[in-house]
């Protein structure tokens with residue numbers, strides 16, 4: 001056997017790429033990249049009714065956006081093509097036939113109604129349902145096959161795997177959880193091919209992982225109870241199973257399964273909202289894994305070099321949005337301004353950016369990015385840089401621009417400071433503002449600054465005021481101060 005590391009992500013295209021699947025993809029990717037292995041994308045679209053092309057496309061786009069490029073997959077091919085299960089029907093049929101021929105599988109002619117009745121009986125008797133094995137016996141099976149189904153039509157058989165009677169306890173070494181054991185006799189002969197001819201998940205996954213030479217199956221813990229079934233299939237095929245690593249689930253802060261009611265669960269929604277793919281990946285990396293060097297902020301490459309399955313935790317990881325926000329805002333603050341501008345443009349389409357030079361747009365973004373969490377915060381953050389007027393809401397007028405003091409500040413600013421103010425640089429403006437606040441004593445610096453800021457930007461926080469005024473220019477600043485003055489006089493003192 002070759003020791004090549006080959007891992008895969010095998011999403012079902014029944015919805016947009018979920019953050020949990022993205023995390024699994026990421027762990028597989030990191031493991032492959034850190035060990036000179038291959039990362040394979042397989043689309044598990046055997047459920048024809050629920051699978052949709054738009055979801056497949058979303059899976060491709062989201063994985064690519066996150067930087068998780070696969071080495072083999074449905075779109076790019078590879079040595080074990082095809083990589084979409086819907087195109088592998090004949091392969092599954094051939095392997096089902098082998099199991100039927102070797103006696104490891106048999107046809108089951110029970111109808112859905114009969115199976116439901118078996119289940120209902122188990123429930124009434126308060127025991128865990130295990131398939132009765134009704135069709136194990138060839139005679140009973142033939143008798144059933146000869147009877148029509150409830151609606152009078154011929155019965156369509158499924159194919160079930162025969163769990164060996166003497167198989168007993170099955171143990172495997174999970175790279176995350178250590179030794180895991182199951183009693184195979186509690187599993188019941190399971191379906192490997194449904195009566196409509198489509199393979200079951202457990203069967204298709206084993207055939208594919210086996211033929212695609214997958215060395216490690218790294219997936220969510222929700223699949224752990226499937227693993228003994230899959231191992232028995234490998235045994236029936238006479239093939240050594242891959243290594244397994246079952247990663248703890250991602251839970252919401254209330255410790256329930258992460259779902260839409262907690263907010264977005266699709267990777268594409270986070271990207272649309274303006275989470276940077278690098279930040280999102282960084283955040284996902286820490287959901288259930290911790291870097292040995294303790295350095296939590298890093299690139300995929302950096303994490304790949306340190307990624308070992310043994311450091312994955314089996315306890316659930318909590319999806320802390322605050323942490324994601326922290327990582328994202330940190331990254332936004334560290335981006336080169338030209339990169340930030342390129343990323344920001346789609347979010348700023350409502351503004352006429354042409355009125356500023358590229359250099360000025362860089363300055364604007366630099367001035368406002370400090371408190372930004374996501375790129376979609378940008379339109380609000382930059383809005384006061386556009387238009388001659390600025391909207392000042394009634395609350396702010398009442399709180400900051402009402403009364404004799406703001407009127408006094410704005411009068412002095414307009415009549416004494418502005419005419420001579422040097423707008424040629426941020427520094428000259430900063431100097432000038434310092435002198436102005438001095439000249440307004442005994443009024444507090446804070447009162448002076450808040451008044452000017454409210455008049456010029458329509459808010460009490462945001463970009464450094466000198467930077468903002470430099471970009472706006474003297475004409476717009478004086479226009480806005482004039483308007484604010486009318487507000488102070490119009491307001492009740």
Ligand code: GLU
Nearest residue numbers: 010011012044205219223
């Ligand atoms: N299609 C399965 C899923 O999306 C794949 C599970 C596996 O990795 O085996 O959950």
